[in-house]
Amino acid sequence: MIGLIDCNSFYASCERVFRPDLKGRPIVVLSNNDGCIVAQSAEAKRMGIARGAPYHQNREFLESVNAEVFSSNYALYQDISNRVMDIVRRHVPRLEIYSIDEAFLFFEEDQKREGLERLAASLRSEVERCTGIPVSLGLGRSKTLAKVAERHSKREGGFFLLSPEKEEEILRETPVHSLWGIGRRKADFLGSRGITTALEFRNLEDWWVKKHLTVVTLYTLWELRGRSVISAELAPPPRKEIVSGITARTPLTTLSQMRQAMARHAQSAAAKLAGEKAVCSLISVSMNTNRFKENYSQSYKGLVLSRPLAYPPDIIKAAIDAMEEVFRPGLPYIRTAVNLGGLEPADGLEGDLFCSEEFRVSEERKRRLSLAQQEVVSRFGRMALVSGATGMKSKADLMNRDYLSPRYTTCWEDIPSCL
Numbered sequence: 001m002i003g004l005i006d007c008n009s010f011y012a013s014c015e016r017v018f019r020p021d022l023k024g025r026p027i028v029v030l031s032n033n034d035g036c037i038v039a040q041s042a043e044a045k046r047m048g049i050a051r052g053a054p055y056h057q058n059r060e061f062l063e064s065v066n067a068e069v070f071s072s073n074y075a076l077y078q079d080i081s082n083r084v085m086d087i088v089r090r091h092v093p094r095l096e097i098y099s100i101d102e103a104f105l106f107f108e109e110d111q112k113r114e115g116l117e118r119l120a121a122s123l124r125s126e127v128e129r130c131t132g133i134p135v136s137l138g139l140g141r142s143k144t145l146a147k148v149a150e151r152h153s154k155r156e157g158g159f160f161l162l163s164p165e166k167e168e169e170i171l172r173e174t175p176v177h178s179l180w181g182i183g184r185r186k187a188d189f190l191g192s193r194g195i196t197t198a199l200e201f202r203n204l205e206d207w208w209v210k211k212h213l214t215v216v217t218l219y220t221l222w223e224l225r226g227r228s229v230i231s232a233e234l235a236p237p238p239r240k241e242i243v244s245g246i247t248a249r250t251p252l253t254t255l256s257q258m259r260q261a262m263a264r265h266a267q268s269a270a271a272k273l274a275g276e277k278a279v280c281s282l283i284s285v286s287m288n289t290n291r292f293k294e295n296y297s298q299s300y301k302g303l304v305l306s307r308p309l310a311y312p313p314d315i316i317k318a319a320i321d322a323m324e325e326v327f328r329p330g331l332p333y334i335r336t337a338v339n340l341g342g343l344e345p346a347d348g349l350e351g352d353l354f355c356s357e358e359f360r361v362s363e364e365r366k367r368r369l370s371l372a373q374q375e376v377v378s379r380f381g382r383m384a385l386v387s388g389a390t391g392m393k394s395k396a397d398l399m400n401r402d403y404l405s406p407r408y409t410t411c412w413e414d415i416p417s418c419l
């Protein structure tokens with residue numbers, strides 16, 4: 001069985017830990033510079049307050065409903081997340097942290113239902129008692145089913161074990177657009193073919209899904225049938241985060257290999273960030289050994305950035321610093337990834353009113369350098385201008401490509417010889 005643990009309305013719950021008087025009151029959390037709403041408590045969601053909405057347009061309404069408004073405090077959220085994950089790790093040794101407020105838990109195949117229920121109950125109560133954060137937990141035969149179970153658990157008091165006998169009934173009432181990995185676009189396409197529930201989707205034929213959608217969507221279908229096939233690498237990125245990672249052909253065991261890998265991921269995550277015209281306030285790195293082998297372990301470190309970042313070399317440095325804190329030499333890491341969180345629009349961040357002139361000039365220089373890099377990369381390809389920290393290797397150098405044909409047309413060494 002696989003579990004998904006999720007902290008309920010995480011940012012708002014973190015604020016409530018130190019303000020118990022806010023119990024039952026709507027809470028919203030704003031982006032840096034208090035520009036827009038980035039998180040809401042359940043009460044605020046019920047009032048129709050949307051994520052991403054500009055604060056100034058909603059200020060009067062928020063006042064009228066007696067909502068409490070907070071500027072985002074990522075240092076607090078990351079610290080509480082670390083505490084929650086540490087407690088979970090004590091109960092379940094096989095853990096894959098998925099985002100700042102979610103983790104997948106792996107249980108033994110033969111674990112009995114009663115044992116799982118007991119474990120879930122003590123895990124949830126310990127997290128809430130020690131950190132003040134309410135969590136929900138769903139269990140299913142695959143990650144996708146665990147996600148479905150977690151969603152359903154919100155109606156069941158925070159815990160739901162989706163047994164195979166219950167799957168049909170629960171999938172019938174699960175809208176297809178709420179499935180993990182099925183975005184709005186795919187759901188619209190499926191809807192146009194009359195498929196609106198997860199059960200209708202599960203009953204589709206493999207060839208049809210492969211023909212009209214993607215292979216990863218086919219994996220989602222298999223997962224709904226109880227086959228666990230979505231590895232950390234295939235998992236869709238968490239909402240509100242940018243992920244760049246890879247599962248390597250041969251395990252990475254040394255610090256220098258890991259520095260290069262993290263630099264590469266950070267660089268490509270920074271490029272995606274630039275594409276979205278956003279900045280990030282949180283960065284986390286994860287290094288996993290093979291989940292299907294013994295002694296599975298994940299090294300994970302989340303860092304709070306002292307200010308929002310967008311400049312790729314700054315992001316690369318932060319990723320390497322985070323990695324060095326938790327790297328354990330000799331462990332056969334195969335999956336490595338960098339996540340950027342606390343995302344928000346880059347514009348509107350003029351910097352601190354009181355920052356020095358020197359700082360302002362250096363920020364402006366970084367901004368212009370980033371733009372120049374993007375220009376070079378868009379004209380000459382992703383590898384045209386890269387950070388030296390990456391070891392000048394591309395993602396492809398790490399992948400399984402034993403059957404690759406020579407680069408006949410682009411590499412001197414591979415040009416066919418006719419003598």
Ligand SMILES: [Mg+2]
Nearest residue numbers: 006007009101
């Ligand atoms: Mg959550």
